[in-house]
Amino acid sequence: MTRVSVKNLHKDFKIYERPQDRLSELILRRQKHTVFHALSDISFAVQEGKSLGIIGVNGAGKSTLLKLLAGTLQPTGGDIEIRGQVAALLELGAGFHPEFTGRKNIYLNASLLGVPDKNIIELENDIIEFSELEYFIDRPVKTYSSGMYVRLAFSIATMARPDILVIDEALSVGDLAFQKKCVQRMNEFIDEQKTMVFCSHSMFHVQELCDTAIWLDKGQIKEMGDSDKVVGHYEDFCNSKKVYHSISEDIPKEEGASTETEIKIQDCRINSLSVKSPEGKELDSLTPLADVHLEMEVEVLVEGFEGNFGFAFMKSAEEPVASFLTTDIDQIHKGPFKKGDIFTVSLTIKNFAMRVGDFYVLGGLADKTGLLWYETKFSKSLHVEPNKGVGPIIMNSEWSINQG
C-alpha cells in the first residue's frame, strides 16, 4: 500500500522587502513580492514498510519538504496524499514547555501527536526507560541538556506508534549510544511495516536506514533511487565541490555545463570496500588478535592518475581509533594508472588490537601529496567479540616464568 504519495509538488515563498508591502498588496492588489521557488516539481511515493531518505546541501529544500509532509506548510501546487497517522519530529522538543517536568511534557506532547491519554499511561514507563531519563523525569525540562531533550522527544514520537514517521536531523544531537538505540528503534519501525521519511546529513545513517533516497538540489530532485547509489553520488559531488571550489571558479565555465564539470573533476572512485578474514570470508565481527584483511576496489577516471590510499578504524564519523596511510610508504605501486583501470588496494592488519566496541572501517583515496582526499567510504558496523580480560585494547604477548 502506498503510504505517502507526492505528485508535482510545488512550494513558493513570497518574499516581501518590507512588512508593509504584504499589507499594501492585500489592500491595493498590486504585486509587491518576489517569488522564491523552494520546491518545484517533486514527485515520489513511499510504500508501506519502506523508508525514504532526503539528502542535499543546506537550503536545498529538505526541511520545507518535510514540513509539507507533516502538514504545517501548505503546498502552492501539486498533491500530497498521506494514508495513516503521521508523527513528525521536525524540531525535537518543539512542543515542550520548559517550566514543566519531563513527565508532564510526555502527556502534553502525546496529546499534540493525538495519542489518547490512556495509551500514554501504559507507555509512560517505556518512554522513560527508552529515553534513559529515570532520574530527571520529574525535573523541569529547562534543566535538561540538549541530548536529554532529544532523547525524550524521540522516545515520545516513536512510542506513539504512528503509521508514518517524519524525522528531521533527529540523530545528530544524541551521543553514539543513543544514536544506536534510535537506529535500532527505526529499524524495528520498518520491520513493523511502518513508513519513515528521514532527512539527515549523516550519510551513514541514510544508507543504513533508508531503502531509497532523494537528493534535493535547489528545490528539485537531482537524483532518486537506491539509497546507496544516491548517497554515493551525493558524496562524490560534495567532495569534489569542497576540494576544488577555488579551482572550479578559475576554470572558465561553459554555459549550462557547470554541474557537469564539477563531477568530471573527480580523478578516481571507490567502487567497494570490504572487511575480510585472511581466508577471504566477509566479516561482520572481529576477534581480538586475529588478522584482518581490508580491501577496496578503486576505479581510475583520468589518464595518468597517481595517488595515495588510506584505511582507518573509526568509532564514529569523527572519531578515529587507528589509521593506515600509504603516504610514507614507497614500496607499493601508486601509479601512474590508466583511465578505466580497476585495481584492488588491500591491507592486512596483524593482531587486531581492539578488545571491545563497535567500529567502522573507512577507506579513502587521496592525491599524490596525500593532502587532497577525493573520496572516503564507510563500511558497515563491525562488532568486536570480546574475549576474557579487561581494558579497551589487547596486545600480542608471550608469557614465561623463569625460576632460578
Place this chain on the structure above:
Amino acid sequence: MFFTLLRQWVITPVENYRLFHHFTRQDFVAQFAASIGGFLWLFVTPIAHIVIYAFVFGYIFQLRALPEFGQTEFVIFMMIGYLPWFAFAEAVGKSPGLLLEKAGLITKVLFPVQVIPVVGTVVPYLTHVIGFCLLLVYLAMQGYFNLLWLWLPVIFFLQFLFTLGLVAMLSALCVFLRDLQQIVSLLVTIWFFLTPIIYPITLIQSEGARELFLFNPMHSFVNLYREIILIGEFPLVNFQIILPVAFITYLIGGWLFVRIKHAFGDVL
C-alpha cells in the same frame, strides 16, 4: 465552505478535548510556575488596581455610588464592573502575542491551531471568575441575592464568546501585522476609560452622549452585571445588544481565524 470552516471552529475544543485540556492546564499553571507567590499573584494585581481606583475616585474625587444602585459603596459598584473587565482586557491584551509565542510549535507540529485562541481566552476567564465568584459570595451574604442572579452565568458566557471572537481575530491578524501588538494594548486602555467602570454613566450629562455608549458592548455587559446584582433589575436593552453581538463576533472571529490559519506556517 463557510459552514465547514465554522464547524471546524466551533467543535475544536470538544473534538480535541485532551489537547485543549492540557494546553489550558499548562498555561494556567505556567502563570505562576517557578514564582514564590504562586497562585496569590493572580489576585494581587486586580486587588491593587481596585485599591488604586477606589482611592483616586472614591476618596479624592468623592464619587459615591448613585441612588439608582441602592446606595452601594463605590468600591463594590466599581468591582462588579472591574473584575469581568479585567478578564476581557487580559485576554484581548495578550491575544496579539498568542500565535507568535507558539510559532515554534505551529511551524513544526501539526495540530488544530484554533485551540490556541480558545485556550488564550479560557485561561484569563478561569482566573478572574474566581475573584468574581468571591465577590458574589460576599454580596450574597450582604443580602443582595435575588433570582435574577441565575442570569449571570449566561451573561458571563456571552462576554466570553465576545472576547473569544476578538481574540481569534486579533491573534490571527497579528501574524501578518505585528504592529497590532502595540495598537491593541493602546486600544484596550482607551476602551477601559470609554466604558463606565470607574465612573457611573450618570456622570455624563448629555442624554445623547449616553446613548452613544450603547455602541460599546462592554458597557452593556457591565451594566447588566450591575443592575442584576445590585438592584435585581434586568436591563433588556443591554441584553438585546449583547446577545447578537457576542454570537456574531464569536463566529466571524473564528471563521476568519480558520480561514487564514493555513498561511501561518509561511509567515511565522
